[in-house]
Amino acid sequence: xxxxxxxxxxxxxxxxxxxxxxxxxxxxxxxxxxxxxxxxxxxxxxxxxxxxxxxxxxxxxxxxxxxxxxxxxxxxxxxxxxxxxxxxxxxxxxxxxxxxxxxxxxxxxxxxxxxxxxxxxxxxxxxxxxxxxxxxxxxxxxxxxxxxxxxxxxxxxxxxxxxxxxxxxxxxxxxxxxxxxxxxxxxxxxxxxxxx
Amino acid sequence: xxxxxxxxxxxxxxxxxxxxxxxxxxxxxxxxxxxxxxxxxxxxxxxxxxxxxxxxxxxxxxxxxxxxxxxxxxxxxxxxxxxxxxxxxxxxxxxxxxxxxxxxxxxxxxxxxxxxxxxxxxxxxxxxxxxxxxxxxxxxxxxxxxxxxxxxxxxxxxxxxxxxxxxxxxxxxxxxxxxxxxxxxxxxxxx
Numbered sequence: 001x002x003x004x005x006x007x008x009x010x011x012x013x014x015x016x017x018x019x020x021x022x023x024x025x026x027x028x029x030x031x032x033x034x035x036x037x038x039x040x041x042x043x044x045x046x047x048x049x050x051x052x053x054x055x056x057x058x059x060x061x062x063x064x065x066x067x068x069x070x071x072x073x074x075x076x077x078x079x080x081x082x083x084x085x086x087x088x089x090x091x092x093x094x095x096x097x098x099x100x101x102x103x104x105x106x107x108x109x110x111x112x113x114x115x116x117x118x119x120x121x122x123x124x125x126x127x128x129x130x131x132x133x134x135x136x137x138x139x140x141x142x143x144x145x146x147x148x149x150x151x152x153x154x155x156x157x158x159x160x161x162x163x164x165x166x167x168x169x170x171x172x173x174x175x176x177x178x179x180x181x182x183x184x185x186x187x188x189x190x191x192x193x194x195x196x
Numbered sequence: 197x198x199x200x201x202x203x204x205x206x207x208x209x210x211x212x213x214x215x216x217x218x219x220x221x222x223x224x225x226x227x228x229x230x231x232x233x234x235x236x237x238x239x240x241x242x243x244x245x246x247x248x249x250x251x252x253x254x255x256x257x258x259x260x261x262x263x264x265x266x267x268x269x270x271x272x273x274x275x276x277x278x279x280x281x282x283x284x285x286x287x288x289x290x291x292x293x294x295x296x297x298x299x300x301x302x303x304x305x306x307x308x309x310x311x312x313x314x315x316x317x318x319x320x321x322x323x324x325x326x327x328x329x330x331x332x333x334x335x336x337x338x339x340x341x342x343x344x345x346x347x348x349x350x351x352x353x354x355x356x357x358x359x360x361x362x363x364x365x366x367x368x369x370x371x372x373x374x375x376x377x378x379x380x381x382x383x384x385x386x387x
Contacts, residue, residue: 023358027227027365030286082290093230106250126352167221169358174225 012133021059021067022128024170026118026135028079028177035086038189044090045082046108048097049073063122070173072116072135079181080114080137087188103144110149110194113140120173126171129165133158133172135180141194156180198316200239203372222271224362226283228290229369236291243295246285247303249277249325257309261364263357264313268364277306281370282324287376291349299332307340311367313360319349321360327375329384337384343370 053073062068084091088110096102097111115138120130138153160174165171188194251258259275260267270279284302288294296380308324321343329337349356375381 020352020355022354023228025224025362025365027225029225030228030290067214075227077230078290081228081230081233085290085292093234170224 001048007014008042018027020084021061021069022169024068024070024173025070026127026170026173026177028076030079030082033079033082033086033181033185035189037143038087038185040086041088041189041192041195043088043109044092044107045084045110045112046092046094046097046103046106047084047112047114048094048112049077058118060118060120060130060193061122062120062128063124064126064128066128066134068120068128068130068173070118070170072118073114076114076116076137076177076181078133079177080184083181083185083188084112086185096148097142100144108144111144111146113142114138115140117175124162127162129160129162129169130172131165133138133176135173136178137180137184139184139188150191152184152187152191154180154183154187156183202320214367221268223268223276223364225271225365226279226286226368227365228283228287229373232287232369232373232376233290235373236287236293239385241293241382242300242387243293243298244288244385245296245298245301246281246288246294247301247328247330249281249303249306251275251277252305255306255309258306258312261309261311262312263352263360266357268311268361275306277304280304280306280323280368280371283365284372287372289295297359301330303328303330308342311360311364313349314357315349315356316351317349318346319356319360319363320344320346321363321365322372325371327381329381332349337381339378339380341371341374341378343367343374345370 056073057069057071059067059069081091092106117136119134122131134155134157136153136155141150143149156176158172158179158181160171260269270276272278272282285294304325304327306325308322311321313319324342326340328335347363349359
């Protein structure tokens with residue numbers, strides 16, 4: 001019995017001390033990405049995310065001395081697409097924001113270049129999923145010739161406590177992404193520069 | 197000898213805990229593939245409804261996929277057929293082609309749903325599903341699509357299991373991608 005207890009305690013210690021970066025997902029809940037009280041802007045927009053950005057994996061803080069890792073651009077992209085489709089009458093993924101001919105052929109009136117930054121943390125010494133997550137989404141909006149039309153930045157916050165995230169370790173990140181996308185819809189919809 | 201046996205037990209416990217730890221709950225929310233959405237938009241398809249994706253009661257991985265000592269369930273509906281139906285609906289919605297009242301309907305059956313997360317350096321997953329397109333009940337498309345997906349993994353369960361969980365939506369994206377780029381499917385979705 002004593003030996004079993006020893007084995008269990010060593011196993012537990014081993015588990016707790018594995019200082020590693022745990023993979024999580026920031027995939028938003030698309031049902032929550034919805035415009036409220038916004039008149040759609042009658043323009044088709046193209047957004048550009050480079051392949052290098054899509055492949056970018058970030059590592060930020062978790063609990064218990066561990067970290068979490070995720071692909072912010074790859075995970076947010078479907079939510080960004082939906083957010084833009086909620087505000088504008090047309091949206092397309094573009095391969096080169098400097099190809100004016102391609103933009104013209106596809107009737108793109110505005111080009112959106114998103115930049116994402118994140119932070120996460122947890123005060124828990126025993127569990128690794130983050131309890132706090134922040135997503136900042138900055139967008140540079142240009143015309144097809146590359147002239148600046150508008151710049152905006154929104155920040156979404158997500159919190160999740162142990163009782164909530166024990167079946168979804170990504171919950172704080174998902175909530176922060178949902179919040180950032182809701183704020184993005186509002187900021188785009190309220191920008192008069194984009195309706196000119 | 198006794199000392200050796202104890203040491204072996206301790207080592208086995210350490211290895212086992214490293215390999216199997218990490219809890220898994222539901223699969224992540226499905227993330228639509230924008231390439232799939234753009235394929236749908238270019239397809240010239242008319243509006244379409246999504247029907248049921250059936251799952252045989254005895255299909256391994258139909259209701260829960262085993263990931264080492266843990267399991268993963270669908271976050272929507274009661275099985276992974278519902279997950280695929282929901283994924284298809286989300287991509288059609290983003291392409292503005294979903295209409296619950298359309299006489300054109302995509303439905304199907306999940307035939308295989310597996311993740312092998314036991315690999316030390318790589319893990320693999322397979323999905324196989326039958327897709328049917330019907331217009332007013334008449335079959336216009338009937339094919340089985342299958343994908344295999346591989347990713348870098350880890351011996352440590354606390355890394356390997358979340359990686360397996362996060363790769364499931366990617367597997368579904370690939371499955372739907374093979375469907376949307378099938379010329380027979382595209383033709384069946386046009387008037």
